[in-house]
Amino acid sequence: MKSSRKHPIKPAALSGLYRRPHPGTQPDYDYPAYVSTAKRHPTQPLVIPPQTLSELTGPVFGHDDVKAGDNDLTRQHKGDPLGERIFVSGRVLDENGRAVPNTLVEIWQANAAGRYPHATDQHDAPLDPNFSGAGRTVTDADGRYRFISIRPGEYPWRNHHNAWRPAHIHFSLFGQAFLTRMITQMYFPGDPLLEFDPMYNCIANEGARKRLISLFDWETTQPEYALGYRFDIVLRGRDATPMEGSAR
């Protein structure tokens, strides 16, 4: 079908339910390798209800909710933060490959030395007075987002002996419904700590796991200024079949 390349699925047809996760692509709540899950995971079976209007809707954010420059983590203080400047950009898509426009993307990360400006982070590494480590933006009509930041450092944590988190940036996204809400982490290519990291390894499906690693990207690398990393994020998508007894 020739026309299907240009319009893979008609927008109007996507009024069905959100798809259930593909097996192995999402973490379990009980994951002993990550010690903190022990007392914080539900022990009773989760109840699987029908998706109703309450879950098919969700908070709507727009470009008015963020300020110009909120996506530049290198310009929040008087001086430049220490570390290697980077661009992090990509697209937010749904499982049908369609752009998710106008959705809020929030990020936070450690500084170049692997330290967070947070009361509970006691790691013996310097704070950077010119780096707070938080940014936010709203995707454009094509689902694109872009941040300017510095490459975060690796840091130790107390999960097991000699435990170190690979360099990562936390991402928070809403999508278009309560049930598309997602928190994830972006990693960097070639990080030797990934294979030892319980967070990274909690995803059983290898392809899904590897998609948490950003790609080095010449397209967004700017000469004499900063390296570019590309990180595309896929949120849950809807089936084409309309809901039975639709609430709308």
Next chain:
Amino acid sequence: MSLYASANQTVGPYLHIGLTWLVTPKIAGPGVRGERVTIQGRLLDGDGAAVNDGMIEIWQANSLGKYAHPEDTQKKPLERGFKGFGRIPTDARGAFRFSTIKPGRVPGPGGKPQAPHLVVSVFMRGLLKHLATRIYFPDEPSNADDPILRLVPAARRSTLIPKRKSRGVLEWNIILQGKGETVFFDY
């Protein structure tokens, strides 16, 4: 074209850095219609210990049962200034508190009305994927026919219904494990 959704990861212990700019403990401003209610409680782990590094998010309809979202095509009015979203971190005692209005009934499966409820997301270190639950309202006759509550084992339904603490104040705890474990949903 079909892709699989990206994998969820934990928010970790430093979620406040990225997320507190949007803290919204007052979901309904002064001009918004509806019965005022404050909901407070604690987030507790399997040992009954306070989760002091957690956060909840609330999503709800207005008092007429209308969501401020394009998917809700009911012919009911929206209210200026009412978004229906709340984000509340827990404090050192694992406590949270927010004020809002009791939402109206919204359609459920087959168009049958659901009992008034809020939907809730729970985030914390130690959760590799956030949890989803609901808050219903005490002394609400429509709870008996609510299509979602009816899917919950009868003995556990009370975990979704706060207790009335005083006039306009409801108490609702989130218990992650053990006795009184809160019912969580998987959509």
